Amino acid sequence: MFSLLPPDQPEGEAAFHLAEALPRTPDRGNRAALLQDKVPFLRQRTLALAVAPLARLGIDVLAGQFVYAQRIEDALSRASREKQSCFSFDMLGEGARTAEDAKRNLAKYAVAVAAAGRISPQRHGVSIKLSSIHERYDAPSFPRIRGQLFERLLGLSRAVAASGIGLTIDAEESERLALQLELFAELSAHPELSGWAGLGIAVQAYNTGILRTVERLAAMARLRVACGAAPLCVRLVKGAYWDAEVKRAQELGLEHYPVFTDKRCTDLAYLAAARLLLDETDTLFPQFATHNPITLGCVLALAGTRRMECQRLHGMGESLQRSLRRLAPALVMRVYAPIGPRRDLLAYLLRRLLENGANTSFVRQAACAADLESLPGVKPDVLG
Ligand SMILES: Cc1cc2nc3c(=O)[nH]c(=O)nc-3n(C[C@H](O)[C@H](O)[C@H](O)COP(=O)(O)OP(=O)(O)OC[C@H]3O[C@@H](n4cnc5c(N)ncnc54)[C@H](O)[C@@H]3O)c2cc1C
Structure with a gap:
């Protein structure tokens, strides 16, 4: 959305304020007031792309599109009917602001991991943001909180490994990349986790140091396997925080x-x-x-018969997945499935709306090519 707006114009500023403030506004009344306050500054075009869907369709409809279930039990029962996919469950509630938030988020993961392991070991996994399990996960606080954060992560990893499922540490803002890699290196070398083939990390291709990051992960994986341990998993994404990264660098x-x-x-x-x-x-x-068919097609061509899997977000890329199944029936498709009550949705929903509204997104370009300018009617996976 922001790439459509001149940042020095009032509507650009209003959009930034709205995107920042909305996820932090806890109740429906104040969210409505905030939208009313900021929306008049936003141009019609911007509204059509990102904010209007939020206001018009309402949180409930968007939640139905992008959130898999409100509780892990419902998610597992739904997943058991979708036999052709594997799942990585993301317990919404990112960005812990207090120690209580972090504790609550860890407890949610403990319940989810136990349930997923009981019902379907091997097939499922969980995805976690380190910012959701520590309230001070940032570069200045890192030396002080490192030990505590690592203990929390190790405790969760032990439980996930014991349940026989996988764990992926999501990629967050670039300022946190070095911290994330440092913790992951220690985790991957931990003797108690050596037999576990489900330990994974996500990395972002929009990061200018992506190739160095991948080389570093490859070195960690080689070292691990050379010591007789199981391989590591690496999820490659393009990166979901582009607007925020650009704004932060400017600031x-x-x-x-x-x-x-x-x-x-x-x-x-x-x-x-x-x-x-x-x-x-x-x-x-x-x-x-990725949901981009060109990117996915190139990856398939590069991969040939090598072992790998493809992943999509729940609510996006379903028809792309159907096409993929016809092309490569043996290929594993994993669905990233956010789970949580409506009050925890906003930050996640905004990221999805920004991606789909950005004029550089393949979804948007496809919409323009097909002269489907009448957004917000365009569905997220128009190409699929
Ligand atoms: C299963 C799954 C898990 C994910 N996990 C994470 C995660 O842990 N962390 C995370 O950050 N994201 C995550 N994402 C989101 C992902 O990073 C992308 O935002 C999303 O998939 C859109 O990329 P695309 O390839 O599908 O679409 P495309 O439209 O091809 O690409 C859009 C992406 O291009 C990049 N981009 C847009 N404009 C510009 C520009 N001007 N210059 C440079 N780059 C630009 C951005 O990364 C944007 O998201 C995940 C996505 C999936 C499918």
């Missing part, structure tokens, strides 16, 4: 953006990283998460 007056600013560079970096990952399939298991 800090950085000399270089941490992310590519040309979408074609991200697309190309994705393929270069895919190639590196596919060259390492003896020691790591590559997982390709």
